Amino acid sequence: MNNRIVAALVLAGLGVGYGVAQLHPAAAVGVKEDKPALYWYDPMYPQQKFDKPGKSPFMDMQLVPRYAEGAAMQTPGVQIDPRQAQNIGVRLASVTRGVLASTLDVSGILAFNERDVAVVQARAAGFVERVYARAPGDVLKAGEPLADLLIPEWAAAQEEFLALRHSGDNGLIAAARQRLRLSGMPAALISRMERSGQVQSVLTISSPLSGALQTLEVRESMTVAAGQTLARLNGLDRVWLQVAVPEAQGAALRVGQTVRSRFVGLPGQVVDGTVSAILPATAMDSRTVQVRVELPNPDGNLRPGMTAQVRLAQSSGQPVLQVPSEALIRTGKRVLVMLAEEGGHYRPVEVQTGAENQEQTVILSGLQEGQQVVASGQFLLDSEASLKGVTAAEAAMNMQPGAQP
Incomplete structure (x- = not known):
């Protein structure tokens, strides 16, 4: 009887040990x-x-x-049956090569063209006899009068010239005429004096260009010195559009690229221009690159201070590798994609990305044209690879010819 009990206990122990070994083969006694x-x-x-x-x-x-x-x-990565991949929504996309055309929408403010500026100064000391009805902000045409100046020293020089003109000495006459020019007298005033034979001591200063009068520093009866600034004007034939572009997109800007702008004050009107300059300094407060766009203004409808919605057309210029932006897995430290291979194998690959536009992202390194990446369901596959301990670096190492595990 005792022998039977001992035999039963031995058999029971063997059965339990067998079960444990089946669940945890590495923990079974005697298994190495x-x-x-x-x-x-x-x-x-x-x-x-x-x-x-x-x-x-x-x-x-x-x-x-x-x-x-x-x-x-084993092939590095994870393997999923094609039917199961379809059930969990795995969708593939190809790595393509093409020119990345992009657009950037930003805002801008119109400003005067600082290259089209005229400064009016007194050619000689004198007095202001008359100021015409002008005020800063007025839009003038070229040649419109601003003020009349009486210049006494010109009167004496002109009287001397008129007296020498009757002497018949051409050398003296030429020297006297040159002295008039050196005194700052305009050629038109000298010609008028010679034709009339009378002293022309009053000079009418006028607008040298068509544009907006910015400053007018003359009043009747005031005294002016030689070289004193009397007025400042800005041309309006072409205006500047000041555009602030985010620093991240600043590298793609090029002088001469096309710009299309729409203004709040001109509904339905589109004005095309070009980038004339990219300023060298970045705005510290907004971290933006300042871009200057030159716009034609033949009708004068564009007024400095107006706001605009600006669209800058950009292009990579050369064909580049592209993948759908949705295929990227951004971890914060790096960017991954799940590369699809034959036999339902998927493995993580680290990539270097470039510009992004219209849901396409440029791939600088890590992929080749024609490869397939997972565009939907990649996060599930990446989680499965992480559970298996497969990293992008390890997968790349194992895929190298002759690599040792």
């Missing part, structure tokens, strides 16, 4: 793994690797070994 382990890891934190077995510091469980032979025999 001859394959060398690369490292040990916690399946819940596969990115952390350990050089020896033991209990996980993260979870209450034993570390799992990753074997060299097994790693070498």
Whole structure:
């Protein structure tokens, strides 16, 4: 009877041990793994690797070994049956090559063209006899009068010239005429004096160009000195559009590129221009690049101070690799894509990205034309790869010819 009880207990013990061995083969007594382990890891934190077995510091469980032979025999990444991939919504997209044409919408403010400026100064000391009805902000045509100046020293020089003109000495006459020019007398005033034979001591200063009168610093009866600034004007034939472009898009700007602008005060009207200058300094408060756009203004409808919506057309110029922006996995430190390979294999690949436009992103490195990337469902595949301890760097290393695990 005792022998039967002992035999039953032995059989029961063997059965329990067999069951444990089936659930945890590595923990079964007498089972030894001859394959060398690369490292040990916690399946819940596969990115952390350990050089020896033991209990996980993260979870209450034993570390799992990753074997060299097994790693070498498997394709790095994850493998999913095509039917299952369809069920979970995996969608692929091709890596294509083409010219990336993009547009950038920003705002701008009109300003005067600082290259089209005229400064009116007194040619000689004198007095203001008359000021015409002008005020800053007036739009003038070229040649419109601003003020009349009486210049006494010109009267004496002209009387001397008129007296020498009757002498018949051409040398003296030429020298006297040159002296008039050097005194600052305009050629038109000298010609009028010669034709009339009378002293012309009053000079009418006028607008040298068509544009807006910015300043007018003359009043009747005031005294002016030689070289004193009397007025300042800005031309309006072409105006500047000051545009602030975010610093991140500043590298793609080029002088001469096309700009299309729409103004709030001119509904339905589109004005095309070109980038004339990209200023060298970046605005510190807004971190923007200041761009100057030159616009034609033949009708004078564009007034400095007006606001505009600006669209800058950009192009990569050369064909570049592109993938859909939705295929990118941005971790904060790097950018990944899930590369689709034959047999339902997927592996993470780290890429370097460039410009982005119209839901397409330029790939600078990491992919080749014609490859397939996962455009939908990539986050599920990346999570599965992370659970298996597969990283982009490790997958790339294992895919190299002759690489050792």
